[in-house]
Amino acid sequence: MTSSSELIGRARELLPTLKARAAETEALRRPHDDTIRDLIDAGIVQMLVPKRWGGAESDLKTMYEVVDVLAQGCVSSAWIAAFYIGHNLYAAKLTPKAQDELFGARGFVLLPAATAPTMKAEPVEGGWRISGRAPWGSGVMHADWVMVSGMTPEKAPRSFVMPVSDVTVDDVWRFTGMAGTGSNDIVVDDIFVPDYRSLDGVDLRKGPTDGTALYDNLLYAIPLVPMAYATIVPVLTGGLKGALTAFESIVDRRVRNFSGDVVKDQQHAHIVMGEMQIATRAVDVLGRAHIDRTEALVQTGFTTEDRIALKGSAAYLARTGREVMQAMMASAGSSNYHHDQPIQRFWRDLATVTSHAFWDWDIAREQVGRRHFGLPISHPIV
Known part of the structure; x- marks a missing residue:
């Protein structure tokens, strides 16, 4: 298992590279492909993934040190790294079946998580039909899954997870700052999401869920x-x-x-x-x-x-x-x-x-x- 000191050391090794790529990343208006590979290869994306799925199950202090170092080279790249790290923890709040889908393939997920309830969510047999637009999709340019959120007919907030292949990425990210994050809009057009891949928004804000019951580590709650x-x-x-x-x-x-x-x-x-x-x-x-x-x-x-x-x-x-x-x-x-x-x-x-x-x-x-x-x-x- 990767230790905290190893993760921090790998971040320091990446610092000169991120600094050298900062201007190119900004010009691309999205994270550099090589940077995402570097973050994965260093085990940084996986640092808060539970040990159950092969992750380091590290802590917030280590995350602070790692992201702080990365941001000294490129703020946009550090933002995406931080979101991928943190959103693997959000994935650990999903139902056990959903976690198996997200973590089972390679032990981590590249997950943008739009928690503002901008989507229309209609209940149907076995799940929900989701439509709408989620702005501020940090991480969507290299995502394999996405999380979006909406209000149910009862005006209750709820989040929904779907494969990135189910959504359209609208290239609207033309910003003066943080240009290299590629935080484009996520557009969903009448996509079915099974109930087990959804999460009550109140539970998400409170912390503990059925999914976090899998873990003794209180961080996941x-x-x-x-x-x-x-x-x-x-x-x-x-x-x-x-x-x-x-x-x-x-x-x-x-x-x-x-x-x-x-x-x-x-x-x-x-x-x-x-x-x-x-x-x-x-x-x-x-x-x-x-x-x-x-x-x-x-x-x-x-x-x-x-x-x-x-x-x-x-x-x-x-x-x-x-x-x-x-x-x-x-x-x-x-x-x-x-x-x-x-x-x-x-x-x-x-x-x-x-x-x-x-x-x-x-x-x-x-x-x-x-x-x-x-x-x-x-x-x-x-």
Whole structure:
């Protein structure tokens, strides 16, 4: 079984390769085929697959380290890696029969998981007929299965898993940031999904399911939203570290055009560099604390207060990381907005990542405030 140290070491070995492919990945508007093969060959995609299916059954701290390292090279590639890792855990929430289908062929699955209930779901004998469009299909460009979600006629959320051959991928992903994720729309046209390949949306958000009863490891019973935060936080922390490395290189070589001053010899540069290093380390400390808290709650259970606190923590991380990245870019000089400069790609990618609905700052602080005043939760992403 692959150990945590081996997984982290393999991620570090991949870092220079991902960095070298970052511009090409962005130009492709999808993950690089070789990157997906590398992630599989390294055992990274499989790291949270249960041992029952041949996976490493690793932990959230190891996932944090692995994704953080990958994001230092290419934020888009790290995002897809994180989703494939985390969504193998979602697959372990399905019924045992569905898990056998998904994991049985090769011991892991490449699964985009669209959890927003955008699909129309009609009950029929033995299952459901599904139609609709799911945007934000991160991972769909190399998927073998897809998960989409919808509302039943009773207005109950439910998720549905089907082979990628049953869907159409609509090439709409033309984004300023995270262009290399290829997060295109998933279109489903009246496809039958057997009931055993569907999952109650309330159960998914609570965590434990009939499928997770197969495992003694409580990680597989983690609720949807805390797991989503654990998946995306290291994309931010690693991306910010990658941006800092690029920023340090800029300051080391920069000479002002009109005065000829060497920037690294100026006191102002020392102050700004110190601030960016301190801020990047602080974001990493917050990210690690978030993961540590999540792992502790896996063992004890997630109360409503815990879930709201994690939402606030993740949203604060996103807000702070975005501000630090913006400050770096503002101090980098106008020549670094050129497309051949790595820092501008980190800037665009992190601006897009931190706009994700799961860690919306306004919604997060509202929910924290509502809880303080004894008011009920008023948003589904908690």
